[in-house]
Amino acid sequence: MKRKIKLKKTVIKKIKVLGIFCAILLAIFLFYRSQINSLKKLGYSETASRNILFQFKKKYILSIGENKTLNAAFESKDYEEKYLDQYSKIDYQNHDNLIKNINTLIKKGYSNDNISMILAHGSDKDVTEFAKRDKINYLEEFFSLPYAKLSNYDRYVDYSNETGENDETTVLAVNLDMDKENYENPTIVKKFSTDMLVNKHRSLQKNFEPDDLVSIDSEYAVDDTQLGSRIAVNAFIKMYKAAKKEGYDLVINSSYRSYEEQEEICDTYRELYGENYVLNYVAMPGFSEHQTGLSFDVGSKDSNVFAESEEYEWIQENAHKYGFIQRFPSKYQAITGFRAEPWHYRYVGKKIATYIYEHDISFEEYYVLFLD
Numbered sequence: 257m258k259r260k261i262k263l264k265k266t267v268i269k270k271i272k273v274l275g276i277f278c279a280i281l282l283a284i285f286l287f288y289r290s291q292i293n294s295l296k297k298l299g300y301s302e303t304a305s306r307n308i309l310f311q312f313k314k315k316y317i318l319s320i321g322e323n324k325t326l327n328a329a330f331e332s333k334d335y336e337e338k339y340l341d342q343y344s345k346i347d348y349q350n351h352d353n354l355i356k357n358i359n360t361l362i363k364k365g366y367s368n369d370n371i372s373m374i375l376a377h378g379s380d381k382d383v384t385e386f387a388k389r390d391k392i393n394y395l396e397e398f399f400s401l402p403y404a405k406l407s408n409y410d411r412y413v414d415y416s417n418e419t420g421e422n423d424e425t426t427v428l429a430v431n432l433d434m435d436k437e438n439y440e441n442p443t444i445v446k447k448f449s450t451d452m453l454v455n456k457h458r459s460l461q462k463n464f465e466p467d468d469l470v471s472i473d474s475e476y477a478v479d480d481t482q483l484g485s486r487i488a489v490n491a492f493i494k495m496y497k498a499a500k501k502e503g504y505d506l507v508i509n510s511s512y513r514s515y516e517e518q519e520e521i522c523d524t525y526r527e528l529y530g531e532n533y534v535l536n537y538v539a540m541p542g543f544s545e546h547q548t549g550l551s552f553d554v555g556s557k558d559s560n561v562f563a564e565s566e567e568y569e570w571i572q573e574n575a576h577k578y579g580f581i582q583r584f585p586s587k588y589q590a591i592t593g594f595r596a597e598p599w600h601y602r603y604v605g606k607k608i609a610t611y612i613y614e615h616d617i618s619f620e621e622y623y624v625l626f627l628d
């Protein structure tokens with residue numbers, strides 16, 4: 257037997273009201289989602305979009321469009337409404353404390369452009385440290401150079417005061433640690449790569465060895481005991497063959513040297529000529545590029561003085577085509593810390609060697625500009 261369920265009129269009314277209420281909620285939700293989506297389309301994150309809506313800043317954001325710094329501001333708990341316009345004019349950096357640091361720098365009185373400049377010259381940590389100090393009035397002095405570092409600011413000031421050098425030389429020298437004594441607190445270079453920089457401020461550990469050490473066929477070297485990094489040796493062989501085709505005879509006189517071998521060389525020269533000679537003309541163990549396996553002392557089979565040979569003229573014009581640079585020309589002595597060594601060639605790869613050849617700069621300068 258079926259029992260008819262008869263709903264009372266009041267119940268029907270309640271259901272209707274509930275239905276209308278749900279429909280309104282749904283409409284509000286859909287409207288909210290469409291607002292969020294229109295902000296997301298401009299590149300704002302879900303969190304930022306939500307905060308933009310709740311702070312009633314949608315109209316402002318639409319007038320600005322995509323802006324990564326604003327996005328970060330609306331994502332951050334450090335957001336301050338009074339700095340909204342400034343946020344929009346400061347260049348974004350991917351820093352955890354970006355907004356907090358911007359707030360601090362605004363309070364110190366820096367302009368938007370100054371703040372963009374500060375942010376571009378250091379890590380999040382560097383900027384946080386820099387923001388603690390008193391306002392610096394002439395930021396452009398060093399930081400108009402793209403490779404100047406916030407963390408080196410005091411050293412730039414000291415170096416330029418002491419030496420009277422211009423901004424460019426100062427930044428270059430300090431970034432290369434040339435304001436420290438040679439061999440003092442060097443940076444330890446651990447990883448082998450064809451663009452590694454080893455000099456009197458950047459050293460290798462005792463156990464460092466190139467990743468791809470191979471022996472060099474005696475056809476190309478002074479004897480059959482020479483070793484080198486495979487990639488550099490292969491490049492040398494190509495260069496050797498090209499030179500030979502044109503009638504020039506190159507030879508490797510010295511190649512990879514271990515830490516211990518460099519130590520022996522230092523001892524020998526110390527006995528012969530004294531400590532000063534060693535300090536000026538020989539790299540200390542760990543500080544010699546020969547330990548990288550990427551450097552060769554090149555000679556001519558026809559001449560005892562390489563710098564006076566036809567081979568020297570040829571290699572000066574052609575080494576870069578095979579990825580080599582003359583590492584210590586006399587004109588860079590102040591930067592490299594070594595007197596001229598016309599025979600010492602370093603493999604850095606064709607791209608870097610060609611840049612250095614065409615722009616006539618030292619490897620140290622290239623490192624500061626592009627690798628540091």
Ligand code: ZN
Nearest residue numbers: 551552553600
């Ligand atoms: Zn050498």
